[in-house]
Amino acid sequence: MSAKFTENDEWITVDGEIGTVGVTSYAQDQLGDIVYVELPTVGKTYKAGDEIGVVESVKAAAEIFAPADGEVTEINAALEDKPGVINSDPAGDGWIYKIKLSNGPQVDGLMDDAAYKAFRPDA
Template sequence: MTIKYTPDHEWIKIDGNVGTVGITHHAQDALGDVVFVDLPEVGKTYAAKDAAAVVESVKAAADVYMPAEAQVLEVNEALRDDPSLANSDPLGAGWFFKIRLANPADLEAFMDETRYTAFAADAH
């Protein structure tokens, strides 16, 4: 299983043509306490960079973008019930949605953890 990171501070855990998407530690730090999430519709297909979900915190609201063309397979109902999971466990229980990628090779251009860490440090 591979994890890639987008310039918009989402992560995607890739397993074949299925990906699990969430926001990074950097994103949840910048947002502050997450109080609401609006998750995408299961079965809907999105183009790359489409806004697929919304995360709202006490400070701001932000879109969560689809990293590549994909169909939503599942959403994290536990996150809908407890949005603070995006803060307490953003790379685990705080995932947002699972997708079937149209072309998994589209993700090869995204950053690995080392590159993303440097990118996020520069974003401060």
């Protein structure tokens, strides 16, 4: 499926019941050079809207929130040494974590590409 977007500038793609989550190009551009990512814990469950990690740039720290209910199944450990990958490839190698969705339809309620573009016309 194509990506869905949150108002907090996260993206999520879903394959079966596994969602892959990252931050949008707009978010990385606003933050500037990303120097540290506080990754979530594998095996931990979150509700939609729970704080799940932090992306820190030279300028600011931005919390990231779970876009839907689920259990974290994998984290992108490569970001621990190379957090700047979020700047260079936010929608690809800069993915942050994978989450096993327990309430899949929640994702349908998020913005699609057109809606996100309308939400962030500067992006």
